[in-house]
Amino acid sequence: MSVDLKRGETLPIHINMTFPSLPCDVLSVDAIDMSGKHEVDLDTNIWKLRLNSYGHIIGTEYLSGPGGTGPWSQAWLSFEGDKVGGNSDSIIVSMRVPFSPSIYYDKGHHEDSDEKLHAFGFDQASENLIKKVKQALENGEGCRVYGVLDVQRVAGNFHISVHGLNIYVAQTIFGGATHVNVSHTIHDLSFGPKYPGIHNPLDGTVRMLHDTSGTFKYYIKIVPTEYRYISKEVLPTNQFSVTEYFSPMNEFDRTWPAVYFLYDLSPITVTIKEERRSFLHFITRLCAVLGGTFALTGMLDRWMYRLLEVLTNKPKARSVLR
Incomplete structure (x- = not known):
């Protein structure tokens, strides 16, 4: 063990999570650190996979794709084809066309809802988003979020929630914070590449909520680690320990449910060496x-x-x- 002398480097955060009760359109990845940097709805190498009620992929969305600056110009749709062999999903046809929520709705069947939304003063994009998300909730859609976040190497947190929505839009969609179900499964959460024998304590974590809502908080202590192979190659990475806390939501709370990952870094670096006797x-x-x-x-x-x-x-x- 030795004192961590690294300066000015970024911290890679690998995430792979599934939210079975929230559509991709309402989920956002936000980050804030001790330096005061606050980013809402991060789009650094983050993908979202739309899931149906059975957990099968029905579409993909890449948040930082090439070209376009609007909220829909960077999103692309893929359509799920027939299953191959009867046990796996395969996207047979992929149409790279700009995504527009309005293509899913028949104007003749939604005139009443359009009038109600206009009465609240929403613009056309917000109206389309509200209708699309409500339809997705009725169909039982979920979302899988995965990718890599590059954050500053200081204490901070990142969280996945509906905070990227306008509060009035969120209220119209869910009817209140107590109806937001942040049930989730953590397939992978790591802070750097994996080395032989590493154990990430949150991998495989499943947290499901029934008839309730709330905020999950994972307090993470990151330990910088260097793995030295016999070939003298050095792999810089990180280990971590975690403590979990759940705060139930009530109708008087002014916050919205979310899944928080609050991390801090240890000043000590652990070096693991491979040695031949x-x-x-x-x-x-x-x-x-x-x-x-x-x-x-x-x-x-x-x-x-x-x-x-x-x-x-x-x-x-x-x-x-x-």
């Missing part, structure tokens, strides 16, 4: 094994000799007495 050490262990084997066989030989001697001498002694 010397030939002299091998000879010493071999001699110890051979010596122990000879000693044990010698003891067994003496015990067997004495046992046979006792068994063969007893009959002779009895015949003499007679």
Whole structure:
């Protein structure tokens, strides 16, 4: 162990999570750190996979795709094809066309809802978003969020929630914070590349809510780690420990449910080295094994000799007495 002397580097955060009760359109990844940097709805190498009620992929969305600056110009749709072999999903047809929520709605069937939304003063984009998300909630859609966040190497937090929505839009969609279900499964959460034998304590974590809502907080202590291979190659990464806390939501709370990951870095770096034992050490262990084997066989030989001697001498002694 030694003091961590790294400066000015970024901290990679690998995330892979599934939210079975929230559509992709309402989920956002936000981050804030001790330096005062606050980013809402991060789009650095983050993908979202739309899931149906059975957990199968029905579309993808890449938040930082090339070209376009509007909220829909960077999103692309993929359509799910037939299953291959009956046990896996395969996207047979992929249409790279700009995504527009309005293509999913028939204007003739939504005139009443349009009038209600206009009464609240929402613009066309907000109206389309509200209708699309409500339809997705009725269909039981979920979302899988995965990618890499590059944050500053200081204490901070990132969270996945509906905070990217306008509060009035969120209120119209969900009817209140208590109806936002942040049930989730953490498939992978790590702070750097993996090395042999590493254990990330949050991998495989499943947290499901039923008839309730609330905020999950994971307090993470990151330990900078260097893994040195026999080839002298150095792999810089991080280990971490975690403490979990859940805060239930009530109707008087002014906050919205979310899943928080609050992290802090240890000032100590742990170095793990791969080493090959010397030939002299091998000879010493071999001699110890051979010596122990000879000693044990010698003891067994003496015990067997004495046992046979006792068994063969007893009959002779009895015949003499007679």
